[in-house]
Amino acid sequence: QVQLVESGGGLVQTGDSLRLSCAPSGRTFRSYSMAWFRQAPGKEREVVATIKWNYGNTFYANSVKGRFTISRDTVENIMYLQMNSLKPEDTAIYYCAADLSRVGRTVSDYDYWGQGTQVTVSS
Numbered sequence: 001q002v003q004l005v006e007s008g009g010g011l012v013q014t015g016d017s018l019r020l021s022c023a024p025s026g027r028t029f030r031s032y033s034m035a036w037f038r039q040a041p042g043k044e045r046e047v048v049a050t051i052k053w054n055y056g057n058t059f060y061a062n063s064v065k066g067r068f069t070i071s072r073d074t075v076e077n078i079m080y081l082q083m084n085s086l087k088p089e090d091t092a093i094y095y096c097a098a099d100l101s102r103v104g105r106t107v108s109d110y111d112y113w114g115q116g117t118q119v120t121v122s123s
């Protein structure tokens with residue numbers, strides 16, 4: 001059974017930076033695409049950024065474009081989300097997701113999910 005494990009969340013102040021990491025545990029896992037989603041209290045889970053594993057093509061939600069960077073280490077099989085200039089509206093649980101055969105921007109496009117890591121940005 002493959003599990004995705006996120007790390008790197010925490011409590012920061014407006015303007016600070018954080019880097020989230022996501023790595024699969026369990027059997028060898030080579031995804032076609034991976035993504036970061038987030039879910040704030042009372043809101044639906046939304047896409048933050050996606051990346052095609054082999055080619056590195058990326059997508060960003062407008063709300064994070066220019067502040068967040070998604071990347072991957074193909075040797076260590078780890079995905080990252082560098083978050084700069086954090087704002088209170090970035091406060092959410094951040095989830096990593098992966099799929100073996102497609103890339104998309106909705107929850108239903110991904111078959112594998114992590115448990116989430118809390119990011120809280122104080123004003």
